[in-house]
Amino acid sequence: MKDNIVTVQHLSFTYKDTKHPAVNDVSFNIPKGSWTTLVGHNGSGKSTIARLLDGILLPDENSETLIQIDGITLNEKTMWDIRDKVGIVFQNPDNQFVGATVEDDVAFGLENRQVPRLKMQTIVHDVINQVGMLKFQKSEPQYLSGGQKQRVAIAGILAIGPKLIILDESTSMLDPAGKDKILALIKKVQKENGLTIFSITHDINEASQADQILVLNQGNLLASGSPIEIFKDESLIKSAGLELPLFYKVKNKLIKRGIAVPQEIDNEKKLVNYLCQLNLKM
Ligand SMILES: Nc1ncnc2c1ncn2[C@@H]1O[C@H](COP(=O)(O)OP(=O)(O)OP(=O)(O)O)[C@@H](O)[C@H]1O
Ligand SMILES: [Mg+2]
Numbered sequence: 001m002k003d004n005i006v007t008v009q010h011l012s013f014t015y016k017d018t019k020h021p022a023v024n025d026v027s028f029n030i031p032k033g034s035w036t037t038l039v040g041h042n043g044s045g046k047s048t049i050a051r052l053l054d055g056i057l058l059p060d061e062n063s064e065t066l067i068q069i070d071g072i073t074l075n076e077k078t079m080w081d082i083r084d085k086v087g088i089v090f091q092n093p094d095n096q097f098v099g100a101t102v103e104d105d106v107a108f109g110l111e112n113r114q115v116p117r118l119k120m121q122t123i124v125h126d127v128i129n130q131v132g133m134l135k136f137q138k139s140e141p142q143y144l145s146g147g148q149k150q151r152v153a154i155a156g157i158l159a160i161g162p163k164l165i166i167l168d169e170s171t172s173m174l175d176p177a178g179k180d181k182i183l184a185l186i187k188k189v190q191k192e193n194g195l196t197i198f199s200i201t202h203d204i205n206e207a208s209q210a211d212q213i214l215v216l217n218q219g220n221l222l223a224s225g226s227p228i229e230i231f232k233d234e235s236l237i238k239s240a241g242l243e244l245p246l247f248y249k250v251k252n253k254l255i256k257r258g259i260a261v262p263q264e265i266d267n268e269k270k271l272v273n274y275l276c277q278l279n280l281k282m
Helices: 046-053 079-085 102-112 117-130 146-160 176-193 227-231 234-239 246-256 268-281
Strands: 004-013 023-031 035-040 066-069 086-089 164-168 196-200 212-217 220-225
Touching: 004 046, 004 196, 023 046, 023 196, 023 212, 023 220, 035 046, 046 066, 046 164, 046 196, 079 086, 086 146, 102 117, 102 146, 117 146, 146 176, 164 176, 176 196, 212 227, 212 234, 220 227, 220 234, 227 234, 227 246, 234 246, 246 268
Parallel strands: 035 196, 035 212, 086 164, 164 196
Antiparallel strands: 004 023, 004 066, 212 220
């Protein structure tokens, strides 16, 4: 489909020497320019999907399987073109560093792409500044804290400016304020550059801000839809081993008690306004 940056059909993957597929016949689309979130319990196959989308892992053989990124079908020949379009910030940032200092590390992807030196220095400075790590630009990445490493890894991806950014629990080590700041930064960059974000997270509150949520359970895709569609079904979320965000718990309880909260209400402020109006009418 033209408006999807990612099309996945009948995708399965089984790790060597394991009995069950880690990803089992999964199909989904990621609309261009969207923020799509993949949620699921530990071991449900989320990181495996991220590695499949970047061609780090190759799917189980099946003639119906298709992975298409920005109109290009992923195979061994197109893998390098696709890697220019996709930037992954991995779950464990330690596996991602190649530079001796933070700035060398962030420059690495640009050097590989032969970006002229002066332009490279400007980009590197800008992205390190954006993630709040200027103080550490001469530091060795291995001596940074987990959250600081995640910031540097994000800067490295922002420097290259891919069309699709996959964030695999990439803000899990950040404190709440740091996390909000980085997510706001990524959202800003996303809007300015028309990027698509595919974010893998345990943070159900972060998921509730997404345009689309995919719910994975033991390698199977249980559901996909907007936060409103996904979170109205508490049993679905529970069966995926997850908890509803507090806002949706309250909304669903009110509906159960006979208060006709309109489905389109998707945040606290709108809910409070609605309840106040209801109170005035009584
Ligand atoms: N290299 C590997 N070899 C064998 N099995 C693996 C390997 N990597 C992952 N698995 C298994 O595949 C399944 C999916 O793992 P995956 O890392 O994709 O889960 P995840 O949803 O990302 O989990 P988490 O939330 O803990 O990051 C798990 O059962 C895991 O044990
Ligand atoms: Mg994972």
